Amino acid sequence: MENNSICSFKAFKDMELGKGELGLILGERGSGKTACLINMGIEGMLEGLKVLHVSLDDVPDRVESYYEVKIKEAIRLKDIKDMGFHDIEIKKTILSYLDQSFDVEKLGSAIK
Template structure:
């Protein structure tokens, strides 16, 4: 399993200047539709879950059953070479340490998320180390929205990762190479990962790495089925 976990996109974060995102910070995975943003978020979440940390996955597009099934598929790929009893144990660890909150039909806002997390903490003794926000429409996100998330991350001492949809027909980027719609908001993010499809495969690299200069040419090729790093 160590070899397969070492091939997870989550391990790419160890190559960042600070060894990862860090508590109190915002991170983003940017890609066009269908390239694998959710898969990469789940890989990041799973790595932390299996280390015993607690993850809240916030889904704005899919119901909890579908999100849970996707976690199960990716975990099964990571642990497929392990004995059946160890696979079952790790699935139990994942399910114990993960909560899925679904906000469908535009029912999401930071105040509601905060109320739900307070409820989890006070009534279920579940305090998150990491939040994954999948499906937020950055075409309509304002700076004050990200200010609220930044304050929330600092107050709760959590990392917050977002999926961000970019578009094929919008080619313009800012000086850092960050595409629309994140180009005017990237100052709120400490780490920005970019998934890009090429004829030779799907590549994952850094567009932003804390205060260190990112090297967009440095990228890892991923298996398009498992999203594990190819050697």
């Protein structure tokens, strides 16, 4: 099942970001940014990639619970037999910058 929406990992990969480049998803509150990022993140994790999810307005627990629901749904819908929940979810890191100014230097320090 191929996802052709702009929120698919394939669509994001097709943007051809180079090593060290940063892609951003911007939008109004409630426009689906978090859902889009989580769907793309799960697709990436299913391909064996590590995912870094940076949130500027959601607490990590909220993002984590959304990932949990969506990963379980992906396992069920894609009929993944060779990967369990833990095999997928350990490939992600969630960082939150609530009430803080965000800059690339802070991000770089956090992921070293």
